[in-house]
Amino acid sequence: MRIGDAKQSYEADEAIWTSQTQKLWLGFFLLILLVFPFVVDSYLLYLGCLVGIAVISTTGLNILTGFTGLISLGQAGFMGVGAYTVAWLSINTALPFPVTLVLAGLMAAAVGILVGLPSLRVKGLYLAIATLAASVFLHFIFAEWESVTGGMGGLSLEPAHLFGLTFQSDFMMYFIIVPLAVLMVLAARNVFRTRIGRAFIAIRDRDISAEILGINLLRYKLMSFALSSFYAGIAGGLFAYFYRVVTPESFPLSMSIFYLAAVIVGGMGNLLGGILGAAFMTLVPEALKLLTAALTPFYPNAPVFMSPMLEIIFGALIVGFLIFEPHGLAEIWHRIRRFFRLWPFRN
Amino acid sequence: MSILEISNLSLSFGGVKALQDVSFRVPENTVTTIIGPNGAGKTSLFNCISGFYKPQQGTIRYQGQPLPGSIKPPKRAALGLARTFQNIALFRGMTVLDNIKLGAHVHMKSGLLSALAYFGPARREEMAVRKDVEERIIDFLEIDHIRRQPVASLSYGLQKRVELARALAMQPKVLMLDEPVAGMNREEKEDMARFILDIREEWGVTVLMVEHDMGMVMDISDHIAVLNFGQVITEGLPADVQNNPEVIKAYLGNSDIESLRKKLNAEGEAA
Numbered sequence: 001m002r003i004g005d006a007k008q009s010y011e012a013d014e015a016i017w018t019s020q021t022q023k024l025w026l027g028f029f030l031l032i033l034l035v036f037p038f039v040v041d042s043y044l045l046y047l048g049c050l051v052g053i054a055v056i057s058t059t060g061l062n063i064l065t066g067f068t069g070l071i072s073l074g075q076a077g078f079m080g081v082g083a084y085t086v087a088w089l090s091i092n093t094a095l096p097f098p099v100t101l102v103l104a105g106l107m108a109a110a111v112g113i114l115v116g117l118p119s120l121r122v123k124g125l126y127l128a129i130a131t132l133a134a135s136v137f138l139h140f141i142f143a144e145w146e147s148v149t150g151g152m153g154g155l156s157l158e159p160a161h162l163f164g165l166t167f168q169s170d171f172m173m174y175f176i177i178v179p180l181a182v183l184m185v186l187a188a189r190n191v192f193r194t195r196i197g198r199a200f201i202a203i204r205d206r207d208i209s210a211e212i213l214g215i216n217l218l219r220y221k222l223m224s225f226a227l228s229s230f231y232a233g234i235a236g237g238l239f240a241y242f243y244r245v246v247t248p249e250s251f252p253l254s255m256s257i258f259y260l261a262a263v264i265v266g267g268m269g270n271l272l273g274g275i276l277g278a279a280f281m282t283l284v285p286e287a288l289k290l291l292t293a294a295l296t297p298f299y300p301n302a303p304v305f306m307s308p309m310l311e312i313i314f315g316a317l318i319v320g321f322l323i324f325e326p327h328g329l330a331e332i333w334h335r336i337r338r339f340f341r342l343w344p345f346r347n
Numbered sequence: 348m349s350i351l352e353i354s355n356l357s358l359s360f361g362g363v364k365a366l367q368d369v370s371f372r373v374p375e376n377t378v379t380t381i382i383g384p385n386g387a388g389k390t391s392l393f394n395c396i397s398g399f400y401k402p403q404q405g406t407i408r409y410q411g412q413p414l415p416g417s418i419k420p421p422k423r424a425a426l427g428l429a430r431t432f433q434n435i436a437l438f439r440g441m442t443v444l445d446n447i448k449l450g451a452h453v454h455m456k457s458g459l460l461s462a463l464a465y466f467g468p469a470r471r472e473e474m475a476v477r478k479d480v481e482e483r484i485i486d487f488l489e490i491d492h493i494r495r496q497p498v499a500s501l502s503y504g505l506q507k508r509v510e511l512a513r514a515l516a517m518q519p520k521v522l523m524l525d526e527p528v529a530g531m532n533r534e535e536k537e538d539m540a541r542f543i544l545d546i547r548e549e550w551g552v553t554v555l556m557v558e559h560d561m562g563m564v565m566d567i568s569d570h571i572a573v574l575n576f577g578q579v580i581t582e583g584l585p586a587d588v589q590n591n592p593e594v595i596k597a598y599l600g601n602s603d604i605e606s607l608r609k610k611l612n613a614e615g616e617a618a
Contacts, residue, residue, distance in 0.1 A: 010477045190465035194473055195448075195455045197462070202438050202449055209436035212397060213517065214424035214453030223459060269440070 037174045045170045052177035054278035058262045060231025066268035068224040069204030074131035076255035077138035078229040081108040082236025087155040087246045097160035101237045108233025109226040116225030120218045142248040154247030267328025276329035350375040356405035365391040371572040371582045378554045380564050383574035389557040398423045425453040429519035431510045433526045439499040450516025451476045504535035524556040562614045
């Protein structure tokens with residue numbers, strides 16, 4: 001049961017983590033993140049990096065779609081902009097990688113603002129189509145602007161360097177990706193403690209009353225697009241350093257849908273949901289593959305039977321979640337927390 | 348001295364004339380009420396003042412300055428024109444506290460970068476707003492017990508009160524209330540009437556409201572304008588308006604002045 005957390009100041013009441021128990025669990029979680037790369041095998045490490053990148057991009061899309069209510073199918077395109085920016089800069093300039101990453105984010109944000117311009121007039125599915133068009137257009141640029149993007153063959157880049165360290169292995173990349181993911185989720189949480197985050201939510205819930213409260217719709221919608229694509233750009237930049245090759249096919253339309261699904265499965269308008277959704281969408285297909293491998297000794301033709309089924313099972317899982325948990329994975333977490341708030345007493 | 352002056356305002360949607368040559372004034376630091384039958388154009392007039400509708404003719408002067416159509420709703424909010432809506436327009440998923448804080452949005456300045464870091468100006472500003480909202484508004488409107496609840500879970504009367512709180516957080520000079528007590532029970536109405544009077548007296552805010560509850564209108568208004576079929580029939584003190592034959596006709600559709608006068612008086616006493 002939760003007791004003894006009466007607040008003495010507004011500062012304490014506005015904090016993100018308000019109780020000692022929460023801080024303890026948070027410290028425990030960060031410790032696990034820190035120890036993780038030292039104890040797991042290379043496969044899990046690889047997955048850990050992928051989840052980290054997915055968390056950054058999903059958080060970005062969550063800001064736009066979950067919190068501001070603007071549906072976007074352009075996330076993969078924005079990630080592509082970030083990845084190509086990083087690749088081009090690392091090949092053609094001597095800028096250190098933190099600078100190229102930030103520039104990747106800014107470049108994606110600039111493209112995001114352009115793509116977001118129609119959002120003042122169109123909403124919902126119409127905006128989804130407008131962003132889809134932008135995504136197709138970006139894909140076309142990646143494939144055809146050969147002097148910059150290398151055409152269909154794409155670009156290959158050197159591993160990131162900093163202070164004499166070379167971030168070549170997954171192990172080294174983990175220590176860039178995961179701290180950055182933690183920081184960026186924290187920054188997003190901060191935004192929703194301020195006027196800007198509240199304005200985003202206000203636009204999602206009721207745009208006319210947002211306007212009457214003095215919220216400039218165009219400005220804040222574009223700001224949401226910029227912030228969201230900045231996250232996508234950083235995720236794309238990390239993607240480029242992680243795989244060290246960027247081609248137009250690295251960022252297909254299905255990737256945009258992947259991130260939209262992650263936001264919805266995790267819980268729209270919930271940062272924790274974005275994290276859970278990103279982990280779910282990345283790990284469940286892998287878990288299904290492991291399941292197939294585990295079944296093979298008992299049913300020798302399991303791979304033949306399972307591999308075409310994997311996509312179907314994955315899809316069915318998503319549909320199942322939407323039916324039984326429409327508010328997403330985050331809602332399960334909230335239920336657990338509510339349970340322990342009064343535990344061991346009953347409501 | 349009039350804080351708002353409406354002159355010769357006309358608004359039409361296609362062939363429908365919502366407002367025709369409407370003129371009236373809102374004296375400063377009064378409770379001014381617009382009354383009239385349904386469809387008389389009261390809400391349209393509110394929408395013209397807050398900038399959602401652009402009138403085809405006429406001018407609105409606010410603090411002596413004209414408010415042309417080029418001044419959009421967000422700008423008008425920043426100038427001190429706050430309003431509530433007939434059907435509550437709160438953000439249902441947010442808590443009471445966040446809804447009220449949104450009212451202070453126009454008076455806050457912190458940008459995206461300091462918001463991301465929640466450090467320095469953004470943090471100080473948030474804390475100042477929290478303190479102001481808590482000590483000036485939540486305390487005044489007696490809603491401290493529900494501050495952490497999502498708005499959707501509140502009763503209708505409380506939601507109306509939260510909407511009033513949000514409008515007050517905008518630090519308005521003119522507070523426009525669209526049917527503040529519609530659908531409330533007696534006790535809630537009395538609370539709301541008390542708040543409106545306090546807002547005028549203690550805060551020095553001019554209140555402009557649209558309301559159908561004649562008992563309350565006659566009790567707390569300093570100035571009343573009567574609208575019918577998009578035209579102002581009369582304006583003046585409650586007692587004068589109450590006895591105006593035109594007004595009685597607009598409400599009853601006949602000229603049996605005596606019976607209506609009795610009815611109005613009875614309602615006035617009951618409230």
